[in-house]
Amino acid sequence: MSEIESNPDGTITYRKLRAPAEHGGVLVTPADTRQLLAENLKLLNSSPPTATAGWLSDARDSARAEIIALASSYTSRYRNLPEINQSQPVIMAGHQPALFHPGVWFKNFVLSELGKWLECTTINLVVDNDISSDASIRVPVEDSGRHSFGYAFVDEPTAAIPFELRKIQDLDSFRDFATRLSTYIKPFVPDPLVNKLWPHVLESLDPELRLGHSLAAGRHRLEQDYGIDSLELPVSQLAATTTFARFAQTIAEEAMRFAEIYNSSLREYRSVHRIRSRSHPAPDLEIFDDRVELPFWIWRKDHPQRRRLFACATGESIQLSDREDITLELSRHNFIEQFHSASRDGFAVRPRALTLTMYARLVLSDVFIHGIGGSKYDQLTDSIVARFFGIQPPGYLSVTATLKLPTTHQNQQIPRVSDLDRELRELRYHPEIEIGSPVDEETAAAIAGKKEWIARELPRGQRLERHQAITGYNEALQPVVEPRRRELLGQREQMVASVSSVKVLGSREYSFPLHPESLPEDLVRMAKSQ
Secondary structure (H helix, E strand, O other), rough: EEEEEEOOOEEEEEEEEEOOOOOEEEEEOOOHHHHHHHHHHHOOOOOOHHHHHHHHHHHHHHHHHHHHHHHHHHHHOOOOOOOOOOOEEEEEEEEEOOOOOOOOOHHHHHHHHHHHHOEEEEEEEEEEOOOOOOOEEEEEEEOEEEEEEEEEEEEOOOEEEEEHHEEEOHHHHHHHHHHHHHHOOHHHHHEEEEHHHHHHHHOOOOOOOOOHHHHHHHHHHHHOOOOOEEEEEEEEHHOOOOOHHHHHHHHOHHHHHHHHHHHHHHHHHHHHOOOOOOOOOOOOOOOOEEEEEEEEEEEEEEEEEEEEEEEEEOOOOEEEEEEOOOOOEEEOOOHHHHHHHHHOOOEEEOOOHHHHHHHHHHHHHOOOOOHHHHHHHHHHHHHHHHHHOOOOOOOOEEEEEOOOOOOOOOOOOOOOOHHHHHHHHHHHHHHHHHOOOOOOHHHHHHHHHHHHHHHHOOOHHHHHHHHHHHHHHHHHHHHHHHHHHHHHHHHHHHHHHHHHHHHHHHHOOOHHEEEHHHHHHHHHHHOOOO
């Protein structure tokens, strides 16, 4: 996978960043995390060069005290708290409250180990403002020796709504998930981790039966069994803090300048990365005469469909709306109180992914841990930060690992069917190359005749005759190479089946509960070795 690298002045250059291909492979970059932390602390504690960046420095201490208190309160509801020293630096990571693959989960183990080694407070953000889709995970399926992808449902599907509002639809089916999943995966993994995870999940059922929060709390309790220390906090609670409201106000007050910087950085990102799509890695922010789009979502809690947020700053007020049926009129001088009041009245304003990590890196943490995808896209964030706030953004850590299901396909390369297809094509158009010696007179005559026509220099008008003659000789030679063709076709059929098995059983994307019960111990060992 590729990564776009941004420079202190906001320009973007290109470099590579790839997940390990082999089972057991680890990526942690930069390798010197102590130096990264020291450089970030120096950068974050330096005098802000612009007024726009000034409040970031002023708000950092109060924001962290607020976030640690919230995360402590939230985490203590379902597991014991690690020792907390509010004067320590903060290392942070985050992901959706879903059953992700081990490469994503590895970030939590690295987060904990770095906290112990560097004496930092560790916080994992539960990104519950993302959309919960069909509540299923992919599983391998075997049928007559062939493998394909199937799906195991954690819960009944619902409309696409944010995790923070998505409730369990079928509690009986949800309770039975471990039994069902164990049956699915038994041919490949006789002792799946789901059997250790699910009792924790059921003991951690959210009071409102929210699916994502129950899964995240159960996973966090399982981590405690393996000595993983961290606090956790949903983004929905983060969005209710004073400093987050001030962050949203800062962007809304300069919406036009922010959108222009955002869009120009996007154009540069696409150009460097040779991306043609106007929606990748994110769409441009729209600019109208009276409204400017902000990188936030808005919705009503009684109608939880995420909508784009637009701002119009005029005089003493800032109007936030979805340009449809939601309009919030907020005073510049009383923005924070009115922002929170709107939340109490049933309106939700949430950060998009880029905005969330921007806030977390600039205000809440001293080092942020990304996976491959976040690392790639946050180069765009760096460019926007440098140009909007006028500061060099702090560096971050890129972390992932590759762990595959324990099959013989863990480290197999996908066979190259194209090599066989190339040889089959040669049999059709250059059969003489595959024919050895000795040959009978008829075959020898056909080969000699073809070579003679190939060697002839003919004017343009007679080339069709040569083409037809060569085609005729190729057809005449096909019976001679037919045994080899049948052999290659048989190999191709077996190879196609093997390709399917390698792709299915050699995937690194399977959810962590499908893996053996030893997976957490492996991840602890891998994290400690970094």
